[in-house]
Amino acid sequence: MEQKLYYLLHKITMWVLKIAAKVLPITKPTLFLGKDALKQLCDSVSIMGIDNVLIVSDEGIVKLGFVKRLVFEFERVGVHCEVYSGVEPDPTYRHVEAGLALYQTKKCNGVVAIGGGSSIDCAKVIAACVTNPKPIKKLVGLLRVWRAPAPLFVLPTTAGTGSEVTVAAVVSDPETHQKTPLMDPKLVPVAAALDPSLMLALPAHITAQTGMDALTHAVEAYISCNATVETDRYVLASVKLIHENLEKAVIFGQNATARQKMALASYYAGLAFTKASLGYVHAIAHAVGAKYGIPHGLANSVALPHVLEYSKHEAQARLAQLSDAIGVASSTESETEKAQAFIEYIKDLQRKLSLPTTFDAVLEEDIADLAKQSLHEAQWNYPVPRYMLQEECERLIANMAGAK
Numbered sequence: 001m002e003q004k005l006y007y008l009l010h011k012i013t014m015w016v017l018k019i020a021a022k023v024l025p026i027t028k029p030t031l032f033l034g035k036d037a038l039k040q041l042c043d044s045v046s047i048m049g050i051d052n053v054l055i056v057s058d059e060g061i062v063k064l065g066f067v068k069r070l071v072f073e074f075e076r077v078g079v080h081c082e083v084y085s086g087v088e089p090d091p092t093y094r095h096v097e098a099g100l101a102l103y104q105t106k107k108c109n110g111v112v113a114i115g116g117g118s119s120i121d122c123a124k125v126i127a128a129c130v131t132n133p134k135p136i137k138k139l140v141g142l143l144r145v146w147r148a149p150a151p152l153f154v155l156p157t158t159a160g161t162g163s164e165v166t167v168a169a170v171v172s173d174p175e176t177h178q179k180t181p182l183m184d185p186k187l188v189p190v191a192a193a194l195d196p197s198l199m200l201a202l203p204a205h206i207t208a209q210t211g212m213d214a215l216t217h218a219v220e221a222y223i224s225c226n227a228t229v230e231t232d233r234y235v236l237a238s239v240k241l242i243h244e245n246l247e248k249a250v251i252f253g254q255n256a257t258a259r260q261k262m263a264l265a266s267y268y269a270g271l272a273f274t275k276a277s278l279g280y281v282h283a284i285a286h287a288v289g290a291k292y293g294i295p296h297g298l299a300n301s302v303a304l305p306h307v308l309e310y311s312k313h314e315a316q317a318r319l320a321q322l323s324d325a326i327g328v329a330s331s332t333e334s335e336t337e338k339a340q341a342f343i344e345y346i347k348d349l350q351r352k353l354s355l356p357t358t359f360d361a362v363l364e365e366d367i368a369d370l371a372k373q374s375l376h377e378a379q380w381n382y383p384v385p386r387y388m389l390q391e392e393c394e395r396l397i398a399n400m401a402g403a404k
């Protein structure tokens with residue numbers, strides 16, 4: 001009875017989200033592409049009359065010299081910079097508060113993120129806090145950023161999170177260690193620079209993990225019940241780019257063309273999932289990742305084929321279309337065979353990218369709680385093609401942990 005009630009509430013929530021995705025205006029950032037993208041973004045900040053920016057980044061990006069290069073280009077066009085480089089993976093409210101304090105003390109009038117998803121998400125929340133002076137907890141959730149944030153510009157150095165284009169930012173509560181997402185169309189940055197030169201130094205294993213995050217965004221958006229003609233177009237473009245470039249970007253890290261195309265793939269997947277939403281792969285990856293400190297892209301990569309196996313009957317036609325889009329099955333095969341071929345393609349990609357296929361860290365005694373957390377996240381957020389019960393989720397996580 002309780003499960004039936006949850007199922008009904010899930011259906012109603014998904015219906016509301018579908019209407020919201022259609023009605024709410026979601027802007028796209030102005031996009032700068034190519035080797036001059038960083039410079040062009042600096043020019044656009046200056047043209048907007050912004051003359052004192054807070055750069056949000058991490059120490060790794062500082063060491064690579066990217067922050068120095070960004071400051072140089074900003075100073076060239078008369079924009080003063082303050083640098084907050086204290087962001088760490090899975091940023092917490094403390095990182096946001098430290099950046100915000102610097103922004104306010106130095107009277108900045110714009111925020112610029114350079115780095116991976118952690119720096120971009122942290123910068124999004126700093127920008128939101130500038131104009132919405134209240135505890136961060138009060139901004140967590142759906143549509144709680146009432147006033148437009150400070151102008152935000154982003155330069156991703158990884159290709160996967162899609163944070164450069166999405167309505168979401170995830171920061172953690174340092175007391176509970178829970179990841180708390182903010183979701184509001186106002187969090188979409190003003191402009192993004194996809195500059196491949198910022199991605200050439202990314203290590204192979206992080207390139208692989210973040211690439212699988214982008215693929216997961218695309219696939220979950222495609223099998224979502226809220227997918228539209230527009231989000232389908234973005235997904236198909238993204239999946240083709242990933243199919244043609246992810247391996248190249250991992251093996252030949254200095255290949256700027258492959259890096260640029262992966263950055264575009266991430267951007268398109270971000271455009272798709274910000275409207276069509278995600279699914280159980282992300283719900284499980286968030287729970288398992290937070291519990292054992294597993295990087296987000298890696299957690300998605302492990303969970304993706306398992307969740308697709310679970311959903312393949314309901315999502316069969318959609319998976320077959322993805323298979324057709326990248327030509328991993330012959331045209332004479334049935335829809336069922338094509339759907340299976342796409343799942344096998346993902347497993348094969350994992351092997352080629354030397355990514356693990358199981359969660360070795362998961363303990364049996366944690367599985368029930370992990371399933372509960374995953375379902376709690378999914379039931380109120382994700383328009384999934386097949387509704388999952390607690391026991392089913394537990395079985396799936398056990399399989400991901402390598403149970404026979």
Ligand SMILES: [Fe+2]
Pocket residue numbers: 161213217282296300
């Ligand atoms: Fe993701």
